Amino acid sequence: MSTPVHALPLAALRERTSEKWREYPADVLPLFVAETDFPLAPAITRALERAVATGDTGYVASRTPLPGAYAGFARRRFDWTPDPARMRSTADVSMGIVEILRRVTAPGDGVIVMPPVYPPFYDLVEEAGAVIERVPLRDTGTAWEIDLDGVDAALEDGARAVLLCSPHNPTGTVHSAASLAALAELAAAHGAAVVSDEIHAPLAQPGTGFTPFLAISDAAREVGYAVVSASKAFNLAGLKCALMVTASDGPTGVVRSLPVEVEWRTGQFGLLAAVAAFGEESDEWLDGLLTTLDENRRLLTDLLAENLPGAHYRIPDAGYLAWIDMTDLGWGENPAKRILREARVALHYGPAFGAEGAGHVRLNFGTSPEVLTDAVMRIAALRGA
Incomplete structure (x- = not known):
């Protein structure tokens, strides 16, 4: 297995000026747009x-x-x-x-x-x-x-x-x-x-x-x-x-x-x-990134199973995007709205992907395990709210 590529610290990421880090206030964890939190490949x-x-x-x-x-x-x-x-x-x-x-x-x-x-x-x-x-x-x-x-x-x-x-x-x-x-x-x-x-x-x-x-x-x-x-x-x-x-x-x-x-x-x-x-x-760097994403896609499985069992997710074959069905949680057609408002986690709106996205969210796990864990725990806290 290749050496994992580690995400940059959250403080450093918040210095970025791209869409992911400028769309929402600093108290929001942005896991919506398809940008990743890793340093560039050295080459x-x-x-x-x-x-x-x-x-x-x-x-x-x-x-x-x-x-x-x-x-x-x-x-x-x-x-x-x-x-x-x-x-x-x-x-x-x-x-x-x-x-x-x-x-x-x-x-x-x-x-x-x-x-x-x-x-x-x-x-x-x-x-x-x-x-x-x-x-x-x-x-x-x-x-x-x-x-x-x-x-x-x-x-x-x-x-x-x-x-x-x-x-x-x-x-x-x-x-x-x-x-x-x-x-x-x-x-x-x-x-x-x-x-x-x-x-x-x-x-x-x-x-x-x-x-x-x-x-x-x-x-x-x-x-x-x-x-x-x-x-x-x-x-x-x-x-x-x-x-x-x-x-x-x-x-x-x-x-x-x-x-x-x-x-x-x-x-x-x-x-x-x-x-x-x-x-x-850049092959070695990419192999390391794939190792990191493999770890994160499996971590997300465990986090949801333990903390948000009403959310259904299949491990993706490729990429760093998770398609999560939250219909059973009863949070409406567009659960990302409540999650942003109350949990301060930004996810992509499921209905934007078509009628089949009702009740779904898209989550970007191209980040650190710590940020991913924090995001899921914030969302899970809504179950008791």
């Missing part, structure tokens, strides 16, 4: 310090080492080697999704999303000029699965694209290779595209069997687009850098047709940080 710190020291703050170059760095990362972590020539960068995953959807759908076309899902997906589809087609994940009682029959029906009704979250946010589900292969076959049969948001992929726990969508099958390569970033695993969201990845001539042509400005929106610091993050020198 990233060195890359940014070097850029500041040399004034390397200009425009992103037309040729960069980022595609090659990601290809190496994918080979080491996923046993997959995408072609760097089939990638283009942009500012973030959301921008990449919108720009691709604009090319693969016409105004008014349906785009399938699988709620409960990352709330901005709904806005991104609308921004692209398309219409949401909801095909909720199936809850088997022990796991969440893609509803392939529902996807098939929506495609039969005219949906032109699938917006896939893989690994899934907020459930942390790593979709099986078999279900992804079946999804690709359905899309190919209906002439639809699959846009796969794989921002949480570097955070898949060892042994989960995560497979990038474009590595699944020939059908996936023909219909698929992946949008990837180092931002979630390495806490780089503010630096603005993502990659649009393709694996066959059709999708590659679509991405190459995007205006040059889409690529120029990439942040220079984001690109430099991503190259460092995807490099081999």
Whole structure:
């Protein structure tokens, strides 16, 4: 097991000026937005310090080492080697999704999303000029699965694209290779595209069997687009850098047709940080982070079982986000409101993820065991209030 990465002290974290630490007063424990509480990987710190020291703050170059760095990362972590020539960068995953959807759908076309899902997906589809087609994940009682029959029906009704979250946010589900292969076959049969948001992929726990969508099958390569970033695993969201990845001539042509400005929106610091993050020198740090998150996801299981037994939670396969069902506690459709008001813990509102989020909250456990424990104990105290 790798050496865990330790979160910074709470006092130091409160010196940060990002959304997580400025949205609420200092008496609130912020576990809502997907930022983590860990120091940067040393290679990233060195890359940014070097850029500041040399004034390397200009425009992103037309040729960069980022595609090659990601290809190496994918080979080491996923046993997959995408072609760097089939990638283009942009500012973030959301921008990449919108720009691709604009090319693969016409105004008014349906785009399938699988709620409960990352709330901005709904806005991104609308921004692209398309219409949401909801095909909720199936809850088997022990796991969440893609509803392939529902996807098939929506495609039969005219949906032109699938917006896939893989690994899934907020459930942390790593979709099986078999279900992804079946999804690709359905899309190919209906002439639809699959846009796969794989921002949480570097955070898949060892042994989960995560497979990038474009590595699944020939059908996936023909219909698929992946949008990837180092931002979630390495806490780089503010630096603005993502990659649009393709694996066959059709999708590659679509991405190459995007205006040059889409690529120029990439942040220079984001690109430099991503190259460092995807490099081999950051592998040990990432392994340590995964060890820490594994410990925290299991700690949360124990804390809820012992102190808040009415809350139901399945250990996620990937990431640092916990999807918690609080329906049995009787705290209403949006329990995060009461938790913020009375326990002074900020969690993401469940209903924002879709109708399936009623009675749920999303909790970010990318923090220290002490903060996580304090948060759960504050929430548990509401049971007697």
